[in-house]
Amino acid sequence: MRCCGCKVHKPACLLVLGLVIGVQIFLFQSDDAVNVFVLSEPKLMDNLPYGEHDDFREGRSCFYHSPHKFPWMPLWEKSPWTCQECNNGKCKPLVPHGRCPPFRRRETDQVPRVMSQASPLTNQKSHTLVYHHDSHTSYAQVETPACSGTLAMPCFDLNRCSRFGPVKVFGYGKTVEAWVDYAVTQTKGVDVIQKTNNPQDACLLVVGRDSFAAPEELLQSKHWKGGRNHYIFNSIELFGTHGDRPFNTKCHFGMAATSQVSADDAFSREGFDTPMGLYPKWKRPEQYRELDINRKRRLILSFRGAVYSWEQRYWQHRWIASEYWEKASDISVDTKCGIKRIKPEMDEEKRLNPGKIDYEVKDGKAHEEMLLNSTFVFCPGGGGANSFRFPEALSADAIPVVTSDFLPPFSPEVDWSNCLVRVSEARVVDIPNIVRTIPEEEIRKRRKECKLLYDKVYGNEISQHFTVAMQVWAIRIKSALRRKFEMLDIVLA
Numbered sequence: 047m048r049c050c051g052c053k054v055h056k057p058a059c060l061l062v063l064g065l066v067i068g069v070q071i072f073l074f075q076s077d078d079a080v081n082v083f084v085l086s087e088p089k090l091m092d093n094l095p096y097g098e099h100d101d102f103r104e105g106r107s108c109f110y111h112s113p114h115k116f117p118w119m120p121l122w123e124k125s126p127w128t129c130q131e132c133n134n135g136k137c138k139p140l141v142p143h144g145r146c147p148p149f150r151r152r153e154t155d156q157v158p159r160v161m162s163q164a165s166p167l168t169n170q171k172s173h174t175l176v177y178h179h180d181s182h183t184s185y186a187q188v189e190t191p192a193c194s195g196t197l198a199m200p201c202f203d204l205n206r207c208s209r210f211g212p213v214k215v216f217g218y219g220k221t222v223e224a225w226v227d228y229a230v231t232q233t234k235g236v237d238v239i240q241k242t243n244n245p246q247d248a249c250l251l252v253v254g255r256d257s258f259a260a261p262e263e264l265l266q267s268k269h270w271k272g273g274r275n276h277y278i279f280n281s282i283e284l285f286g287t288h289g290d291r292p293f294n295t296k297c298h299f300g301m302a303a304t305s306q307v308s309a310d311d312a313f314s315r316e317g318f319d320t321p322m323g324l325y326p327k328w329k330r331p332e333q334y335r336e337l338d339i340n341r342k343r344r345l346i347l348s349f350r351g352a353v354y355s356w357e358q359r360y361w362q363h364r365w366i367a368s369e370y371w372e373k374a375s376d377i378s379v380d381t382k383c384g385i386k387r388i389k390p391e392m393d394e395e396k397r398l399n400p401g402k403i404d405y406e407v408k409d410g411k412a413h414e415e416m417l418l419n420s421t422f423v424f425c426p427g428g429g430g431a432n433s434f435r436f437p438e439a440l441s442a443d444a445i446p447v448v449t450s451d452f453l454p455p456f457s458p459e460v461d462w463s464n465c466l467v468r469v470s471e472a473r474v475v476d477i478p479n480i481v482r483t484i485p486e487e488e489i490r491k492r493r494k495e496c497k498l499l500y501d502k503v504y505g506n507e508i509s510q511h512f513t514v515a516m517q518v519w520a521i522r523i524k525s526a527l528r529r530k531f532e533m534l535d536i537v538l539a
């Protein structure tokens with residue numbers, strides 16, 4: 047969907063239009079607070095991913111032909127991609143290497159992915175979230191969820207929050223309380239949040255891992271009120287959902303904001319939910335701590351991971367890289383083809399990991415060597431949009447290359463646009479050329495920015511992630527209050 051000249055989905059655009067442009071709020075750094083971010087109000091990702099707006103008359107590109115749309119072309123049933131290379135508008139087809147057999151993509155435009163009930167309090171009909179896939183670009187069409195980033199009633203009651211001073215936060219359960227304490231210490235001196243033990247007194251109520259034994263208990267809690275002013279941190283843990291299916295069909299979290307690993311741009315409500323990062327399986331070992339960030343690297347680009355014949359579109363991105371990237375000494379593609387198929391009778395664990403090949407653990411030395419020797423690392427999704435390769439690349443001072451539906455942790459408040467490289471699905475095949483044309487100076491700048499973001503967002507543990515989340519909420523709440531009072535001043539004047 048195209049609106050206001052930008053390629054984002056509709057809720058995000060409405061959010062941006064609703065923002066008072068030019069207002070910037072900063073949290074000031076203080077000496078005490080080592081890990082405090084300087085965040086600004088969310089702004090639209092201004093640099094568009096490579097290949098989103100071109101006409102595919104140059105370079106390499108791939109297009110997906112839906113077998114549903116071309117039922118009369120049985121040949122495309124099994125390999126519905128056409129990949130081509132163009133020079134001055136003259137195009138020739140690309141031939142796959144033949145490492146992994148082609149497989150079909152799930153036709154999500156035909157199948158509603160998620161049916162969920164909106165909160166009874168908002169009196170909204172249940173909404174169906176549908177993915178729409180077209181020939182070469184994939185768009186997300188989402189019936190606007192009940193809540194948005196403007197923090198307005200009924201989803202968010204700003205009257206519970208004070209215009210001055212830190213945001214009062216209540217944490218359900220011991221773990222969340224400890225996170226809140228940690229975040230308060232980390233942001234000491236800049237008044238981001240303050241802990242309260244009284245849920246009625248809180249502006250933001252946070253739910254986490256051990257807050258409740260089951261989601262049903264949360265929904266019955268006295269202060270829940272349909273999820274209003276609630277924030278579910280790492281909602282996967284509580285709701286048992288997955289990137290591909292962010293909503294638990296039996297138990298909807300209503301008006302609460304969620305924080306979720308692997309949510310993509312179709313499901314995450316920008317400025318309301320907060321995307322989280324996956325924690326890396328591989329981290330740079332202590333012995334490599336002092337490596338020069340701008341050291342010489344053997345590889346310009348690498349990708350290591352399995353390709354499963356699972357119809358998720360992210361596996362298709364892996365397949366394209368594996369099948370069509372040029373073979374060159376400075377490009378490393380290390381893939382194995384998972385052969386097992388998803389079957390309906392498989393249990394959840396098996397469905398998520400059919401024929402699982404654990405790249406980080408198996409042959410860990412090769413993994414480490416590749417990461418530490420790469421300038422760019424392709425980080426395609428798997429079951430969801432997120433990838434372990436993303437934090438791993440950052441940990442190795444490499445620059446992650448992601449597809450345009452990937453939501454980096456705590457975006458848009460945390461701005462990753464000066465670090466990572468985003469490409470459209472159609473241009474996954476052209477990543478080798480794209481990264482080769484990035485000048486050394488820009489590479490150095492991006493590396494520096496990536497390192498800064500990695501240290502601040504990931505730190506060493508989950509409580510660091512939580513601290514960033516609290517800073518994001520403080521920014522949101524304070525700017526929403528500011529807008530509200532500015533409006534009021536205009537009315538009263």
Ligand SMILES: *[C@@H]1O[C@H](CO)[C@@H](O)[C@H](O)[C@H]1NC(C)=O
Pocket residue numbers: 344414415416418419
């Ligand atoms: C980079 O690759 C070379 C050659 O394979 C290897 O000897 C070296 O140890 C690698 N560097 C790191 C930091 O892993």
